[in-house]
Amino acid sequence: MKPYRHAVAAVLAGAAFALAGCGGGGSNPLDNPPSVDNPVGGGGQRLSYEYFQKCINPIFLEPLPVHHNGVTxxxxxxxxxxxxxxxxxxxxxxxxxxAQPVDLADPANTPEVVRETDMYKNFYSAQGEVLPGAPLQSRLLTKPMVRNVLHGGGLIFDDAEHEYVKRIEYWINRPMPAGQDEFSAAAHSMFTPPDPAVGACNTE
Structure with missing residues (x-):
């Protein structure tokens, strides 16, 4: 029986060595390996919330001509x-x-508060249809224009120079600076004069 016990001991020792070589840590080579921390991933750039609520959201509420199957x-x-x-x-x-606009100048409207509002739900949903910096690859624009994609709601914008098309393009083409959130004051330059409260929506 002794040769058998020696063989088993040798196998266990070899297994322990192999496990330690695969990442086992600590004094016991049969322990689980230490946790691996994934690096924090950097999120993509955000689009402007202020420009959205003043210049984009109203488009969704505007009665517009719809061309579908030859009927307008x-x-x-x-x-x-x-x-x-x-x-x-x-x-x-x-x-x-x-959804009601949110006054971002009110200190009570912190980012956490705004993100719980219906207007932010609209912003979040619209941004989900967008590839920042690439309007012609963004469904928020290509679908209503029926550009290389079907749209069950029909053709909404048949003119690339339509005011609303230009607004959507402008919004998509101007994400906030890297490292800044959707409430960045950098968005003020998207209005003329550069004040969201009184400024007009820029389109170019």
Whole structure:
């Protein structure tokens, strides 16, 4: 029996050595390896919340001509049959029609507070349809223009120079500086004069 016990001991010793070589740590080579910490990933650049709530969200509420199967009608993006957040059928993009603008100049409206509002829900949903810096690869624009993609809601913008097309392009093309959030004051330059409260929405 002694040769057998020696053989078992040799196998266990070899296994312990192999486990230690695979990352086992501590005094016991049969312990689990130490935890591996993943580096914190850097998020992509954010689009401007202020420009969105003043210049983009109103587009979703505006009655617009819709061209579909040779028929022209008038509807809004936020309507019940389109992107309404409760009864819409327009895919993942959702709009809360009665979302109210948030006064970012009010110290009580911290980022945490704003992110709980209906307007922020609209912002978040719209940004999910966007590739910052690439408007012609962003569904928020290519779908209503029916550019290389189908849109169940029909053709909304048949003119690339339409005011609303230019606004959406402008918003997508101007993400906030790297390392700054969606509430960055850098967005003030997107208005003329550079004050979101009174300025007009820039488009170029």
């Amino acid at each position: 009608s008038v509807n809004t993006c936020a309507s019940a049959g389109c992107h309404d957040n409760t009864s819409g059928t327009g895919g993942a993009f959702r709009v809360v029609p009665d």
